[in-house]
Amino acid sequence: xxxxxxxxxxxxxxxxxxxxxxxxxxxxxxxxxxxxxxxxxxxxxxxxxxxxxxxxxxxxxxxxxxxxxxxxxxxxxxxxxxxxxxxxxxxxxxxxxxxxxxxxxxxxxxxxxxxxxxxxxxxxxxxxxxxxxxxxxxxxxxxxxxxxxxxxxxxxxxxxxxxxxxxxxxxxxxxxxxxxxxxxxxxxxxxxxxxxxxxxxxxxxxxxxxxxxxxxxxxxxxxxxxxxxxxxxxxxxxxxxxxxxxxxxxxxxxxxxxxxxxxxxxxxxxxxxxxxxxxxxxxxxxxxxxxxxxxxxxxxxxxxxxxxxxxxxxxxxxxxxxxxxxxxxxxxxxxxxxxxxxxxxxxxxxxxxxxxxxxxxxxxxxxxxxxxxxxxxxxxxxxxxxxxxxxxxxxxxxxxxxxxxxxxxxxxxxxxxxxxxxxxxxxx
Amino acid sequence: xxxxxxxxxxxxxxxxxxxxxxxxxxxxxxxxxxxxxxxxxxxxxxxxxxxxxxxxxxxxxxxxxxxxxxxxxxxxxxxxxxxxxxxxxxxxxxxxxxxxxxxxxxxxxxxxxxxxxxxxxxxxxxxxxxxxxxxxxxxxxxxxxxxxxxxxxxxxxxxxxxxxxx
Numbered sequence: 001x002x003x004x005x006x007x008x009x010x011x012x013x014x015x016x017x018x019x020x021x022x023x024x025x026x027x028x029x030x031x032x033x034x035x036x037x038x039x040x041x042x043x044x045x046x047x048x049x050x051x052x053x054x055x056x057x058x059x060x061x062x063x064x065x066x067x068x069x070x071x072x073x074x075x076x077x078x079x080x081x082x083x084x085x086x087x088x089x090x091x092x093x094x095x096x097x098x099x100x101x102x103x104x105x106x107x108x109x110x111x112x113x114x115x116x117x118x119x120x121x122x123x124x125x126x127x128x129x130x131x132x133x134x135x136x137x138x139x140x141x142x143x144x145x146x147x148x149x150x151x152x153x154x155x156x157x158x159x160x161x162x163x164x165x166x167x168x169x170x171x172x173x174x175x176x177x178x179x180x181x182x183x184x185x186x187x188x189x190x191x192x193x194x195x196x197x198x199x200x201x202x203x204x205x206x207x208x209x210x211x212x213x214x215x216x217x218x219x220x221x222x223x224x225x226x227x228x229x230x231x232x233x234x235x236x237x238x239x240x241x242x243x244x245x246x247x248x249x250x251x252x253x254x255x256x257x258x259x260x261x262x263x264x265x266x267x268x269x270x271x272x273x274x275x276x277x278x279x280x281x282x283x284x285x286x287x288x289x290x291x292x293x294x295x296x297x298x299x300x301x302x303x304x305x306x307x308x309x310x311x312x313x314x315x316x317x318x319x320x321x322x323x324x325x326x327x328x329x330x331x332x333x334x335x336x337x338x339x340x341x342x343x344x345x346x347x348x349x350x351x352x353x354x355x356x357x358x359x360x361x362x363x364x365x366x367x368x369x370x371x372x373x374x375x376x377x378x379x380x381x382x383x384x385x386x387x388x389x390x391x392x393x394x395x396x397x398x399x400x401x402x403x404x405x406x407x408x409x410x411x412x413x414x415x416x417x418x419x420x421x422x423x424x425x426x427x428x
Numbered sequence: 429x430x431x432x433x434x435x436x437x438x439x440x441x442x443x444x445x446x447x448x449x450x451x452x453x454x455x456x457x458x459x460x461x462x463x464x465x466x467x468x469x470x471x472x473x474x475x476x477x478x479x480x481x482x483x484x485x486x487x488x489x490x491x492x493x494x495x496x497x498x499x500x501x502x503x504x505x506x507x508x509x510x511x512x513x514x515x516x517x518x519x520x521x522x523x524x525x526x527x528x529x530x531x532x533x534x535x536x537x538x539x540x541x542x543x544x545x546x547x548x549x550x551x552x553x554x555x556x557x558x559x560x561x562x563x564x565x566x567x568x569x570x571x572x573x574x575x576x577x578x579x580x581x582x583x584x585x586x587x588x589x590x591x592x593x594x
Contacts, residue, residue: 051480059479096479197479198486199585203544223503265496335485343486344589345473351505353588354543361545 006368013371013404018385020392020403022363022370025205030399030406031311038290038398039064040165043152043175045292045305046070049159050193050324052078056100056110056123060093062307063165068151069093070161071100073123074110080153080163081125085114086146092121112148125150158187160303176288179247183286186296189276195335196320198344202353204360206291206306206314207395212356213285213293213304214248214387217376221355224347227259228268229283238382246289246394248387252282255298257337260347267347268340273299273333275323287387289394300338312360318342318349371404442530442565443517445572450513453593458498465491466566466573473594475559475581486581487593494593506591509538512553513594515561526567527575534559534579536594543588557583557594 003011013019024030040063047059052072059070060083067083069092083092092112100110100123107113111120111128120129125148133142152164154172157180162172180187202209212218216238219225229235234253242248257268274280275296286294291306300320307315320342322334341348363370374388392403396410445464452461471494473487489497514535523529539553540546559581565572579594 097481194480195482196484197477198484200587200589201585202588221505223500262496262500265492267493267496267500332485336488339486339488344586345487345591345593346589347504347591350507350589350591354505354507357543357588 009368009370011371012373013375017373017375018389018404019371019373019375021406022367022372024395024401024403024406025207025359025363025372026311026365026367027406028311028365030401031308033399033401034290035064035308037400038395039308040066041398042290043154043162043164043169043172045160045288045303046080046163047161048192048194048303048319048321049078049155049161050191050321051097052161054099057097058093058100058112059097059161060095063163064308066165067091068163069112070153070163071112071123075124078153078155078161079123079125080151080161082149082151084149085116085119086148087114087117087119087130090114090116092148119146121148157184158192175245177244177247179243179245179249179286179288182241182249182251183284183294183296185277186275186284187301191324192301192321193324193326194319194321195331196318196338196343198318200316200318200344200353201309202314202316202357202360203312204314204356205311205363206308207391208356208359209304209306209314209316210287210291210293210391211388212352213295214287214391215376215383215385216250217383217385218352218355221351222348224260224268224341228255228257229253231259232256236381236383240380240382240384240386240390242386242390244394246391247287248390249286250284250382250387252279252284254279255281255283257281257298269333269337273330273337275299275301287391289391295342297341298337299334300342302338302342311365316353438528439517439520441572442520442528445565445574446515446517446530446532446561446563449574450515454511454513456592458495462491462495462498464574466568466575467491468575469494469573470576471579471593472577473579473581475584477584498593501591504591507538507543507588508541509543510541511556511592512537512539518560523564528565528572530561530563530565532561532563534561534594556590557581557586559583559594 046061047070051059055072055074057072061068069083070080072078085092092114103109104113106115106118107120113120118131122128127143127146152169154162219230238253239251240248258266260268281298283297293304295302303319305317320338322331339346374385376385378384380386396403396414400409402408402410449464469491471489474485477484515532517532519531521529535558536556537553538556540549562578562580564576566575
């Protein structure tokens with residue numbers, strides 16, 4: 001009973017037992033730095049091309065508090081713009097999705113019209129009308145000066161729409177490196193299509209969610225995963241492969257979905273339906289820094305994306321995808337397979353989210369810092385925590401703070417490209 | 429429809445099933461709730477996504493599947509909140525011999541127990557979901573049974589979600 005609270009919370013961890021300081025999940029200053037140094041300077045997956053199938057379709061989103069709109073132009077090209085009127089700063093498009101064919105009450109068809117003063121822009125971001133321009137601005141302002149702010153935008157890696165806030169963005173493929181190598185054959189053989197989307201605002205730090213997606217040790221929480229995966233052959237043969245820039249992937253196994261049953265009723269069909277090139281009931285996963293996960297399991301691809309809102313609040317979006325060419329029967333099976341586990345009424349997702357809600361309660365803004373262990377070493381196999389160590393090495397490099405001691409700058413070695421062999425020490 | 433009661437009695441008979449359904453689900457007496465359903469019962473949870481501009485199906489089970497799903501709940505970490513389903517019958521239409529279609533409003537409240545800070549939040553109530561029940565009922569043995577239920581949710585943000593059904 002002589003040990004202090006602070007002593008207990010910092011008892012574990014050290015050179016041979018990697019950890020991070022819980023302040024990286026709770027500190028408001030660190031959170032603001034993350035938005036500036038990471039989220040504003042990273043290619044982010046914001047949508048899929050199937051969400052904008054027709055010319056003039058649009059989707060709205062937010063990146064690091066900046067409103068963004070993705071528009072498919074009349075030329076078929078997908079572009080991203082700041083969703084803000086250059087005149088007086090009003091939000092332009094207010095709906096989550098739509099098409100510009102129809103005029104809004106103060107604008108023309110095929111135009112993005114600011115409802116406030118009716119300035120209009122085409123789907124390529126060019127200004128087409130400043131109401132009563134010459135009367136008010138004479139020759140001091142014209143349309144050529146007030147186009148929408150276009151953002152770097154690419155459609156890649158299976159038709160996903162990627163956006164970067166900075167005009168000086170590095171090439172998307174340089175940011176991804178070889179991270180997609182294992183998944184790409186399954187994503188680019190056939191066009192994909194989104195069939196599911198739901199959102200959850202969760203009271204926790206965004207990194208706790210990515211942590212959960214980056215380790216499988218928490219399978220002990222899920223009855224579903226225990227019976228369909230952990231007890232099946234090959235589970236402990238799965239291996240993590242870390243990449244540069246904080247990305248990590250894990251190799252496949254064959255899941256036995258029919259093991260999830262009650263009273264002889266099988267509740268999860270065998271996934272004889274699959275993705276191109278994926279073994280039947282296969283399961284591959286890719287975690288991308290700083291908060292994107294592609295989870296290809298059996299017949300469905302799940303995509304998690306995050307919008308950090310505060311140190312203890314995050315918006316998580318969940319998408320489910322199948323093949324564009326699916327028959328109605330095949331699509332119904334993919335939807336059922338996906339939502340049995342991952343829908344808002346699925347068997348796993350509420351438990352995963354409850355897990356990170358509990359972390360957010362155990363580690364709160366203002367509470368004594370806690371050493372959060374990332375110290376499992378199992379030859380990079382499925383319960384190894386190399387995914388976490390890979391992520392926080394990149395976090396430390398980007399933030400110029402040690403995740404294990406956020407008041408300190410990282411050593412020079414951590415600014416180098418991470419190698420798998422260097423992720424075992426306690427410095428991250 | 430000779431065995432079908434007059435309109436007001438018909439409405440009252442359907443309301444009896446609707447409200448008994450809410451009571452049994454609120455008290456998690458799933459076996460009692462299943463006794464309100466016909467052998468061919470199908471249960472779905474659906475919603476329209478304004479993000480995708482498409483319909484979504486979030487859960488879809490026949491009676492056997494739903495029975496097994498409810499029976500396996502003790503093996504999951506289920507949100508312990510008390511649920512309150514508030515439902516009001518809006519419309520009632522004939523749907524063939526001895527069958528009707530009923531549309532009812534639905535608001536599901538949760539009173540917090542163990543999701544969130546039990547010390548701070550426990551005992552507080554919040555709206556979990558809003559939408560409609562779209563039911564089909566048929567007469568059997570002089571009483572109505574649910575033969576199809578589509579829980580059509582307007583709410584698309586459900587927090588951590590749920591193992592239980594609305």
